Amino acid sequence: MDFITILFIGIGLAMDASAVSLAKGMSLDKDQVKKCAFILALAFGFFQALMPAIGYYAGSHFAEYIQSIDHWIAFILLSLIGINMIREGKEEKENEVKIHSIPFKDILLLAIATSIDALAVGVSFAFLKVNLFLAITTIGITTFILSFVCVLFGKKLGCLFEKYAEYLGGIILILLGIRILIEHLFF
Known part of the structure; x- marks a missing residue:
């Protein structure tokens, strides 16, 4: 598998993390936007790189189990995180307070939730004999960059x-x- 193909896989895997970063x-x-953007992008990039590595080594049996429930x-x-944000938005409106940081548990949950699909990609990498280091590095860096930019862009939208x-x-x-649920159940 060539670098361009891996890059496009990385971009595709980064879309969920980018949407969450924007939100x-x-x-x-x-x-706090630059600090939070860096931390969020780092977590997303790390987990997007980690999951294919785990999938690569875990094999297809484990991936089949995860694929049946990942969505x-x-x-x-x-x-749950979205409902919590809406609830916090109501409290924020009443108290007129901006969010100064993102709680670690939210970052961790978001990073895991947006990178579960990458586990199955890692299994396919094993079957295709993909250079794992190149793949996870490309996926991680791509996700980091897109997530970081999307947090900054989200802040601009948030001001509007x-x-x-x-x-x-x-x-x-x-x-x-x-969307993730519908895609996995019906397509």
């Missing part, structure tokens, strides 16, 4: 929709979870 960026405090795990995690940024971010996460 989270909308609600961040202006003073449910992603749907539940993204929906400041009153509703938390609601919009939460809705995006829930819709992303629903």
